[in-house]
Amino acid sequence: MKLSALNDMQQKAVLQTEGPVLILAGAGSGKTRVLTHRIAYLIEEKGIRPQQILAITFTNKAAQEMKERVEAQIGVLCRDMWVSTFHSTCVRILRMNIDKLGYDRSFVIYDMDDQKRLLKECYKQLNIDDKAWPLASTHNEISSSKDELISPEEYEKQAGADFRRQKIAQVYHLYQKKLQGNNALDFDDLIFKTVQLFTLHPDVLEYYQDRFQYIMVDEYQDTNTSQYQLIRLLASKYKNLCVVGDDDQSIYKFRGANIHNILDFEKDFPKALVIKLEQNYRCSKSILDAANQVISNNRGRKAKTLWTDNPEGTPIQKIETQNEYEEAEYVAKQIIEEIEEGREYKHIALLYRTNAQSRVLEEKLIRANIPYRLYGGVRFYERKEIKDLIAYLRTIANPSDDIAVQRIINVPKRGIGNTTVDRIIEFAHTEAYDFFDVLLAADEIPVLQRAASKLKAFANMMISFQHQVPHIKLVELVEQILKDTGYLQELERENTDESEGRIENIKEFISKVADYEQSADEPSLSGLLEEISLVADIDNYNEENNAVSLMTLHSAKGLEFPCVFITGLEEGLFPSYMSIASGDEQDIEEERRLCYVGITRAEQQIYFTHARSRMVRGNTQYNRMSRFLEEIPVYLYGETEEKEFRPTSNTPIFQQNKVNIPTRKVKIDMPTPTHFQLTFEEGDQVKHKKFGQGVVLEIRPAGADYEVTVDFGEKGIKKLMAHLSKLQKADH
DNA sequence: CTCCTTTGTCTTTTT
DNA sequence: GACAAAGGAG
Numbered sequence: 030m031k032l033s034a035l036n037d038m039q040q041k042a043v044l045q046t047e048g049p050v051l052i053l054a055g056a057g058s059g060k061t062r063v064l065t066h067r068i069a070y071l072i073e074e075k076g077i078r079p080q081q082i083l084a085i086t087f088t089n090k091a092a093q094e095m096k097e098r099v100e101a102q103i104g105v106l107c108r109d110m111w112v113s114t115f116h117s118t119c120v121r122i123l124r125m126n127i128d129k130l131g132y133d134r135s136f137v138i139y140d141m142d143d144q145k146r147l148l149k150e151c152y153k154q155l156n157i158d159d160k161a162w163p164l165a166s167t168h169n170e171i172s173s174s175k176d177e178l179i180s181p182e183e184y185e186k187q188a189g190a191d192f193r194r195q196k197i198a199q200v201y202h203l204y205q206k207k208l209q210g211n212n213a214l215d216f217d218d219l220i221f222k223t224v225q226l227f228t229l230h231p232d233v234l235e236y237y238q239d240r241f242q243y244i245m246v247d248e249y250q251d252t253n254t255s256q257y258q259l260i261r262l263l264a265s266k267y268k269n270l271c272v273v274g275d276d277d278q279s280i281y282k283f284r285g286a287n288i289h290n291i292l293d294f295e296k297d298f299p300k301a302l303v304i305k306l307e308q309n310y311r312c313s314k315s316i317l318d319a320a321n322q323v324i325s326n327n328r329g330r331k332a333k334t335l336w337t338d339n340p341e342g343t344p345i346q347k348i349e350t351q352n353e354y355e356e357a358e359y360v361a362k363q364i365i366e367e368i369e370e371g372r373e374y375k376h377i378a379l380l381y382r383t384n385a386q387s388r389v390l391e392e393k394l395i396r397a398n399i400p401y402r403l404y405g406g407v408r409f410y411e412r413k414e415i416k417d418l419i420a421y422l423r424t425i426a427n428p429s430d431d432i433a434v435q436r437i438i439n440v441p442k443r444g445i446g447n448t449t450v451d452r453i454i455e456f457a458h459t460e461a462y463d464f465f466d467v468l469l470a471a472d473e474i475p476v477l478q479r480a481a482s483k484l485k486a487f488a489n490m491m492i493s494f495q496h497q498v499p500h501i502k503l504v505e506l507v508e509q510i511l512k513d514t515g516y517l518q519e520l521e522r523e524n525t526d527e528s529e530g531r532i533e534n535i536k537e538f539i540s541k542v543a544d545y546e547q548s549a550d551e552p553s554l555s556g557l558l559e560e561i562s563l564v565a566d567i568d569n570y571n572e573e574n575n576a577v578s579l580m581t582l583h584s585a586k587g588l589e590f591p592c593v594f595i596t597g598l599e600e601g602l603f604p605s606y607m608s609i610a611s612g613d614e615q616d617i618e619e620e621r622r623l624c625y626v627g628i629t630r631a632e633q634q635i636y637f638t639h640a641r642s643r644m645v646r647g648n649t650q651y652n653r654m655s656r657f658l659e660e661i662p663v664y665l666y667g668e669t670e671e672k673e674f675r676p677t678s679n680t681p682i683f684q685q686n687k688v689n690i691p692t693r694k695v696k697i698d699m700p701t702p703t704h705f706q707l708t709f710e711e712g713d714q715v716k717h718k719k720f721g722q723g724v725v726l727e728i729r730p731a732g733a734d735y736e737v738t739v740d741f742g743e744k745g746i747k748k749l750m751a752h753l754s755k756l757q758k759a760d761h
Numbered sequence: 762c763t764c765c766t767t768t769g770t771c772t773t774t775t776t
Numbered sequence: 777g778a779c780a781a782a783g784g785a786g
Contacts, residue, residue, distance in 0.1 A: 084782095117776095140776095156771090163770095165771090165772095194769055216775090216776055217776095219776090220776095258770090279776090280774075282774095283773080283774060283775085284774085284776075382773065382774075383774075384772085384773085385773090385777090388777095405774095405775085442762090442763080446763080447762085448762080449762090477767095497762095541771090563776075564776095565775075565776065581773085581774065582774080583773090583775070601772095606773085607772090619774095620773095620774095645772095646770095646771070646772080647777050647778090682762080696769080
């Protein structure tokens with residue numbers, strides 16, 4: 030086995046196979062290489078069997094790559110080696126054992142949307158007003174409690190006399206009861222229930238301890254308490270635990286990530302060997318310097334200095350524009366320049382803090398005929414038509430899944446309205462039936478008499494699908510559903526751009542099902558559903574596809590690109606308004622780490638852009654340049670510190686052509702009028718819905734719209750966006 | 762029961 | 777601006 034390709038520290042990390050090891054791996058320091066070599070070394074030199082190894086990665090994509098790399102290196106397939114994410118690992122364990130916790134082994138996994146629906150149901154049943162108790166915050170509280178391994182009972186105990194927390198405890202209880210009744214787990218349950226399984230059933234724990242004698246965890250800085258406990262339990266017998274992480278890249282606090290897991294590793298595992306990988310192989314010197322300068326403003330870090338032998342490289346670029354449209358135009362123009370100088374599309378990434386920022390960028394890329402691919406945002410499996418189809422599949426796989434049944438009971442329309450559905454829920458609840466069972470017994474229930482025939486027809490159709498499952502292929506099942514329910518027919522009848530897009534998506538879904546059926550070891554309906562619920566969008570990242578990548582800074586973690594644009598570097602956007610307003614320096618520090626992650630994605634070239642004004646949620650904001658850019662010393666920006674970009678009115682690249690986006694249909698509503706036609710001028714009388722009639726004092730262009738100052742007399746002088754507020758010219 | 766319009770809230774980030 | 781929920785008409 031060749032270790033000569035590794036530096037001293039990397040070799041040390043590979044060779045120390047026994048006992049607890051903490052690898053502090055700076056950005057671009059070759060940690061993936063270390064991990065794959067380590068696994069290969071375990072198998073080849075130490076004679077460890079692949080099935081004794083468990084490696085946890087952050088994404089499915091990373092897992093797959095790591096496995097392939099190991100297999101390529103040792104020339105043997107390792108089918109029994111578990112390389113996967115926390116969630117997938119837990120699902121695998123639970124599928125074998127969850128009956129011990131009173132669930133059925135064919136449980137389904139609820140995504141965010143399902144979770145919210147179920148919560149809403151709880152609200153209804155408990156008579157809780159979602160105005161006074163925002164759904165999102167309740168959901169958040171329950172989710173983070175689960176991350177902290179706090180059960181409903183425990184939560185209630187801790188709530189004490191606190192009214193708010195008592196109320197949430199009530200919801201949490203019911204929510205959990207309903208999940209179990211639907212034979213469903215949410216994301217957080219996957220980990221929580223596995224820990225519970227291990228704590229309540231030591232024999233099961235011991236089985237997995239003996240099986241996984243060598244455990245490795247990547248991106249350890251982003252593990253939360255429940256994940257930590259899971260690993261601690263699994264590793265406690267043999268203690269061959271190797272964790273890899275970088276405290277400077279911890280960016281998932283909002284998801285419960287506990288940075289102390291990595292900061293206190295040596296406390297938890299006293300004899301741990303700590304190895305620091307400090308040589309960066311990825312970034313040019315300028316880029317790394319910039320990143321180091323930014324992150325040096327954080328306190329409470331593990332001491333380390335990331336350095337590189339790489340050349341200085343080209344200076345980093347900082348560009349200011351008037352607004353987000355010009356920012357996007359600059360980016361598009363600059364991408365074209367990069368391409369002309371020989372860069373490939375797939376080597377360019379466009380990063381931003383919030384998903385909402387992608388729209389304007391997409392628009393300009395399309396006009397400039399630049400192929401791109403969008404990751405995140407509205408995910409493929411979250412689209413209405415896809416979720417509908419999945420709900421059908423879920424109903425077939427698990428009729429107890431009330432949320433799925435309710436989603437599709439009247440999609441497409443079969444004359445089963447809200448009133449009927451409410452009555453079914455009511456009845457199911459008082460008599461403790463599954464929603465689906467009520468459908469079958471509808472004609473015996475007085476309040477459902479009128480709808481009974483429709484309900485039974487629906488239920489029978491689902492049952493007949495169920496009977497078919499063992500005999501036909503999954504693809505055929507999906508096609509059968511589309512046909513028998515009339516779903517496809519209805520879309521075809523609509524015949525709009527939108528419905529066409531939906532049909533496209535359905536076709537893509539079918540081909541994904543076919544892919545699954547071909548590639549899976551033992552394809553099954555529940556296996557398909559599981560895969561669907563656990564894939565992240567980034568898992569579909571594909572090098573083959575020669576297109577610019579657009580994604581949030583969070584999604585970019587673990588990836589690298591020769592050329593990176595980070596857009597929207599403005600106070601209030603990045604760092605986010607929330608982190609500034611909280612007044613907690615720790616929140617700013619998390620944003621700064623996110624910035625650090627962003628910068629260190631770049632190998633050769635990085636561009637920072639910020640806009641003086643930007644539309645956020647319908648109104649224009651004026652933001653100062655981000656503090657993070659102030660933290661980068663001037664000399665790194667090259668000769669000209671700040672450049673300003675001014676588009677010329679007829680920049681040739683922005684033709685109105687649409688471009689075909691290769692694989693995924695991206696939802697964009699084009700074209701957005703660049704020049705909104707005003708029907709009035711200064712001095713005219715205009716009408717407004719709320720304020721009535723007024724006189725136009727001033728008109729200023731702002732993005733695609735105009736900012737108009739109007740004197741509404743006693744209602745005051747207002748600044749309005751002409752298009753947005755639908756200002757109309759009025760006669761006297 | 763369905764379709765259409767209006768209203769209000771919202772967003773940081775995601776397995 | 778986007779989307780869901782609520783309200784009103786047929």
